[in-house]
Amino acid sequence: MKLQVPRAYNFNAGPSALPLSVLEKAQAELIDFRGTGMSVMELSHRSRTYEEVHNQAINSLKDLLSIPDSYEILFLQGGASLQFSMIPMNFLKSGKKAGYVMTGSWSEKAFSEAKLFGDVFHAASTKDGNYRGIPKVDHLKYDVDDAYLHLTSNNTIYGTQWKDFPDSGDVPLIADMSSDILSKPIDVNKFSLIYAGAQKNLGPSGVTVVIIRKDLLEQANTSIPTMLKYSTHAKNNSLYNTPPTFGIYMLGEVLNWVRELGGLTAISQRNEQKAKFIYDAIDSSNDFYAGHAEKDCRSLMNITFNLKTAELEKKFLEQAKQEGFVGVNGHRSIGGCRVSSYNAVPLEACQAFSEFMIDFQTKNS
Structure with missing residues (x-):
């Protein structure tokens, strides 16, 4: 049965609009998913039926973003806000510095969290101009031995967006793409880690996508809690603990919708x-x-x-x-x-x- 209620003009910043066709499919499958007699929300995350949903979503994301096999795709929880802490916990080692490009409130929050774990600095900032712009790529200041360089690709509060990304060489480039991932083609190879909350372009709230280079994983700190290690989730295909199964199912359907649109x-x-x-x-x-x-x-x-x-x-x-x-x-x-x-x-x-x-x-x- 199709939805009969009128649809709002939904310009919410997140959670935000979902494709109507995806909502209708979810509605049709809500009670009986693929003849199981159960909702996808009721399936064991260890079941073959759910595993197919899970892996299909991973493969669809790989296909749409042309993600090489040298990367792992993780489905985590805690939103981008938890990534603000997980990134320095895993990759900001003693004696190293990490550069943060300040372009708005979310980069400020990421910087504040990283300060709790190590030495961080502003690689560039547009705060003096009330965050009306994005720094020029050749104005970024960082050193070749820095732990990583972090940026926020789109700034939801101030309405600015990176048009070109830096080539950071041997310095791992990390990007919060929560609000513009999947909105345009990008060269994933420029980045060592991309993270994004799903609730804007990928699906409902509750899922966080992390795309991480395998060689960066190998450099991570080991003396941190198990659940906060990226390696824990990479080794277990994001199934170390119970994942947000319905959100991942919806994410997979949104990816199918994007593919169908071209x-x-x-x-x-x-x-x-x-x-x-x-x-x-x-x-x-x-x-x-x-x-x-x-x-x-x-x-x-x-x-x-x-x-x-x-x-x-x-x-x-x-x-x-x-x-x-x-x-x-x-x-x-x-x-x-x-x-x-x-x-x-x-x-x-x-x-x-x-x-x-x-x-x-x-x-x-």
């Missing part, structure tokens, strides 16, 4: 078109709307902007909610407006919001 090239073109609707409304508004991010650093995932006055902004957000647009308020830490146009947000939703912006400006100029 893969990452098609998704990237679609995301550019969606973002263009909103950015065009901002750029043609004669400063009625003011975008936060510098134009060459604008995110395709999180479009952030303000209106001329706080009163006008409040009216805009109230009317947007009345029109059925959900999640348009900016992050509580900075306010303003934010449209999160992740993969599963339909093109029609961004077009409709652009038309609303233009209409609101016409009536309130």
Whole structure:
């Protein structure tokens, strides 16, 4: 039975929109998964049926991102926030330093956690400019013997996104890609470790994907708790303990949906078109709307902007909610407006919001 309720224009920053076709398939399979007489949530994670789901999701991610066999794919828990601690615990050894590129709140949090475990420094920062941009690749400062270099590929709060990534040579490059993984093609080979919470482009909340080079795994600290070792999960195919089985099932179905749409090239073109609707409304508004991010650093995932006055902004957000647009308020830490146009947000939703912006400006100029 298909869902009969009307769908919201869901611009939530996370958990965020999921593809309708994936939700419908999950609904159809919820009670009886593949003739087992059980929901996928009821299957043993040691069963052959679930193992097929698990491995299919891994293989789909490998295929879509062209991940070489020199990498392990892990399904963990604790969100990106736990990765902020796991990374330095595993790879920040005594006598080494780790560089963090500061581009927003999440890189700040990652840096703060890493400080608890060792010597860290700012490889670059755009904080003085209120995080409106991304540092130039050739402005990053780090040494060849550093433990690693960490960056956040997309900044959900400030609406900025890396367009090019550094070639860090022998220094392991680590990226938090929670909010733009799977939104465009990337060269995985540039990175030693990529991590991402699933709840924006990959699936529901509760799953964290880690893509890690096997040679980096071999360099990890060993005197840390078993569950916080990447090697523990790599050796056990992410089945050392009970994984979030339903979330992994949903992640696999989202990956199938991306493949059916044409893969990452098609998704990237679609995301550019969606973002263009909103950015065009901002750029043609004669400063009625003011975008936060510098134009060459604008995110395709999180479009952030303000209106001329706080009163006008409040009216805009109230009317947007009345029109059925959900999640348009900016992050509580900075306010303003934010449209999160992740993969599963339909093109029609961004077009409709652009038309609303233009209409609101016409009536309130």
